[in-house]
Amino acid sequence: MPSARALGEGVGQLGSKAAERPGDEPAARHGCGSAADDRSPDLSALTRDDKIDLVSGRGLWRTASLPRHHIRSVLMTDGTNGVRFVPAQIDDVGEQADLGAFLDTVDTARGETALLLGRSLPMTCFPSGATMGCSWDTALMYEVGRALAAECRLLGVQVLLGPGINLRRCPLAGRGFEYCSEDPVLTADMAAGLINGLQDHGVGASLKHLACNNSEVERTSMDSVVERRALHELYLYGFERAIARSDPWTVMTSYNRLNGVQTSADPWLLTDIVRKRWGYRGTVISDWHGIQDRPASLLAGNDLDMPQSDARKRRLRTALAEGRVPDAALDGACRNVLRLIERCDRAAAMPPLAADFDAHHALARKIAARSCVLLVNRDDLLPLTATCGHWLVIGSGAMEPRIQGVGSAGVNPRQCDIPLDMLRQTAGAGVQLSYHAGWADDGSIDPQRRQEALEMAARADTVLVFAGTPPDVSGENADRPDLALIPAHDDFIAALAGIHPRVVVVLTHPDAVILPWVGSVGAVISAGYAGQGFGGAIADILLGVENPSGKLPVTWPARLEDSPAFLGYPGEHGTHLYREGIFVGYRYFDARRITPLFPFGFGLSYTRFSYHGLRLDRSVLGRNQTLSISFTIRNDGPVYGREICQLYLGRPEAPRRAIPAHPRRALKSFACVALAPGESRVVDFVLTRRDFAYFDVVLDEWFVPEAVLSIEIGASSRDILLQTELTVAGDSALPRRLDLHTPPGIVMETPHAAAELTEWLAAETGAAPAEALAILDRCRTSFLGLHDTLSWSLGRELDEGALIQVLERINRENGIP
Incomplete structure (x- = not known):
């Protein structure tokens, strides 16, 4: 990677200004061209072929234009840690346009991504989604969104294809570096x-990829099999919450199948859930070549097929001609695409937005610093000072940093801060700074370099090692084979820790990694894939110019086998079973009482914070009520710092047979608080009734059970500092549906059952009502079904049909359809 100079002049730069408002408002935001304000466009002038064109891509990155009808195309491109814009691809028309370049983009295994990036315009490379997730800072994400908008508008791009919010349920997933977290609340709000x-x-x-695209293995054909409660509470909830808080103009479907159905052709997902349950009125688009059955996808609610495919258009035309797809379905998709075009047209009339690349680089450096997570800092080794004397920097990552992952999220950076250069610049003349590669250029162990570096380390006061994961073995279309660093890096750090007490390790990596030497070094910083500002950011953190405030958005396992997805990953015979159910990430580690390497929400600081005075505005939460929570946080340390305060809903440990099962605790909200030494601040949270609900698969609805819960405030999921009890009044539950095989004890506890069954049994047997009720009461302890129990008890087989009619009448009386 070149030094900290511009890699290309790009497309010019203009002035900039700060973000106008934060990005963490809870209410739905409509902004420019709200779908809620759109009127249904008039389609009467369009022919059927016009309409087919309208719901199909044109070339690789555009929608179709219909000049006769004054309908303009929409230009899209990849994101969202930066804008990847390849001029040669933009206006090529035809489904074969630059196919090789497209495959280079999405196929890590081809190893040619760098060639494609070299053909894209240099733009700002921000940290990856997983790295920005470590900041837990929604306002900072808003600033990044504004900067990306400025660069998009400079290029004429109208839709940026992101963010990706698939949950990081397994750290091996190749695109994990694109996604924020293992938790849907943090994911959605960011x-x-x-x-x-x-x-x-x-x-x-374009909010993507809906849904459960959690592995790159056979990603276009793999069937993600997820039980319904986990699907709603985790994998869909992130999308639902993000849509409610931001109203994205488009939602993109994923490649995989979901419970047997291709997501791009799933009417339950796209119509019943996205449209009807969530009320989404934007445009649903496919992932690129993600539609396998165009007629089915249109019927399901996938409006726009990207990119251009003449074959898929032909199949849709045939299905319409044969009546297998009604014209009304095509018209509905056309209206949704026209609403997107209208939004883009309105945006074009907005005041100009300057793309100030210097300001954007400063922002990239700022968020990279906010996203660094201090994992280990024994004896306050960090921050370093100029009095530390001779520093030795080890590792090629200090000279050629790995700043991003590979695949469609790759960005050609305008410039790149080199860590070694920035360390020299930030430390100043008072520090003697030396460098050694430590291992071979290809990352393998070089015995001579290893020995030279160890000998130099013995003479240094402090040793900084830049270590990372193997390059180009993971990314889009390629999952990681393991959680290890490059073997030469682990080998060298272990040897170095045995001879030197002041070893600082800086990690660049896509997701959680295993650190076999972690107990032997002085300090460890996780930098992730930190973008073009990485060098300056890490120098600021190491020298104390910035106080680290990042916290882990995922749990780091001590070994791969502790990962919740381990037994079901990556699937077999085309099926990927999500065996862990609702117990993803920290929920699993809590339920199994497994000690992680580092817990969810963990991160150290150069200062100390204390939490005080937790208050609730009520001790009992009734129906149709919200809960206000407040506490005070104080900076008790010597320097300015930011703390990420985390609000969890805790549940007391339930018996093994408790139904339904719940996680021990679950994140419900969070706040970033910046404090000077000695400063304190009151932090407020508000929880709605929905925050206390789980998804009941029988009711097919969110349900709040009656419970005594714990409101918990922590510095991580394993560091709860304040807690208090709250009693929650439950919703009125529908009784269980009764049938012949329901045990009598459950039947007799159901409203209306005792009276109805007593009357029926008396008529069936000729017994008096009191005697019939006594027979039913004696059967309560039977584990057999009602029909078998009564037949056995009476010594004769009862009329099944008549009993079914009674049970159905009881079900109807209880409101069960």
Whole structure:
């Protein structure tokens, strides 16, 4: 990677100004061209072929234009840690346009991504989604969204294809570096901040990939099999919450199948859930070549087929001609696409937005610093000072940093801060700074370099090692084979820790990694894929110019086998079973009482914070009520710092047979608080009734059970500092549906059952009502079904049909359809 100079002049730069409003407002945001304000366009002038064109891509990155009808195309491109814009691809028309370049983009295994990036315009490379997730800062995400909007508008891009919010349920997933977290609340709120920043400034977002695209193995054919409660509470909830808080102009479907159905052709997902349950009125688009059955996808609610495919258009035309797809379905998709075009047209009329690349680089450096997570800092080794004397920097990552992952999220950076250069610049002349590669250029162990570096380390006061994961073995279309660093890096750090007490390790990596030497070194910083400002950011953190405030958005396992997805990953015979159910990430580690390497929400600081005075505005939460929560946080340390305060809903440990099962605790909200030494501040949270609900698969609805819960405030999921009890009044539950095989004890506890069954049994047997009731009461302890129990007890087989009619009448009386 070149030094900290511009890699290309790009497309010019103009002035900039700060973000106008934060990105963490809870209410839905509509901004430019709200779907809620759109009127249904008039389609009467369009022919059927016009309409087919309208719901199909034109070339690789555009929708179709219909000049006769004054309908303009929409230009899209990849994101969202930066804008990847390849001029040669933009206006090529035809489904074969630059196919090789497209495959280079999405196929890590081809190893040619760098060639494609070399053909894209240099733009700002922000940290990856997983790295920005470590900031837990929705307002900062809004700033990034605004900057991305400025660069998009400079290029004429109207929709940026992101953010991606698939949950990081397994650290091996190749695209894990693109996604924020293992938790849907953190994921959704961070995504909403970025989406609002984009769309408030005239560029649409594409929330992706809906849904359960959690592995790159056979990603276009693999069937993600997820039980319904986990699907609603985790994998869909992130999308639902992000949509409610930001109203993205588009939502993109994923490649995989979901419970047997291709997501792009799933009417339950796209119509019943996205449209009807969530009320989404934007445009649903496919992932690129993600539609396998165009007629089915249109019927399901996938409006726009990207990119151009003449074959898929032909199949849709045939299905319409044969009546297998009604024209009304095509008209509905056309209206949704026209609403997107209308939003883009309105945005084009907004005031100009300057793309100040210097300011954007400063922002990239700022968020990279906010996203660094201090994992280990024994004896306050960090921050370093100029009095530390001779520093030795080890590792090629200090000279050629790995700043991003590979695949469609790759960005050609305008410039790149080199860590070694920035360390020299920030430390000043008072520090003697030396460098050694430490290992071979290809990352393998070089015995001579290893020995030279160890000998130099013995003479240094402090040793900084830049270590990372193997390059180009993971990314889009390629999952990681393991959680290890490059073997030469682990080998060298272990040897170095045995001879030197002041070893600082800086990690660049896509997701959680295993650190076998972690107990032997002085300090460890996780930098992730930190973008073009990485060098300056890490120098600021190491030297104390910035106080680290990042916290882990995922749990780091001590070994791969502790990962919740381990037994079901990556699937077999085309099926990927999500065996862990609702117990993803920290929920699993809590339920199994497994000690992680580092817990969810963990991160150290150069200062100390204390938490005080937790208060609730009520001790009992009734129906149709919200809960206000407040506490005070104080900076008790010597320097300015930011703390990420985390609000969890805790549940007391339930018996093994408790139904339904719940996680021990679950994140419900969070706040970033910046404090000077000695300063304190009151932090407020508000929880709605929905925050206390789980998804009941029988009711097919969110349900709040009666419970005594714990409101918990923590510095991580394993560091709860304040807690208090709350009693929650439950919703009125529908009774269980009764049938012949329901045990009598459950039947007799159901409203209306005792009276109805007593009357029926008396008529069936000729017994007096009191005697019939006594027979039913004696059967309560039977584990057999009602029909078998009564037949056995009476010594004769009862009329099944008559009993079914009684049970159905009881079900109807209880409101069960």
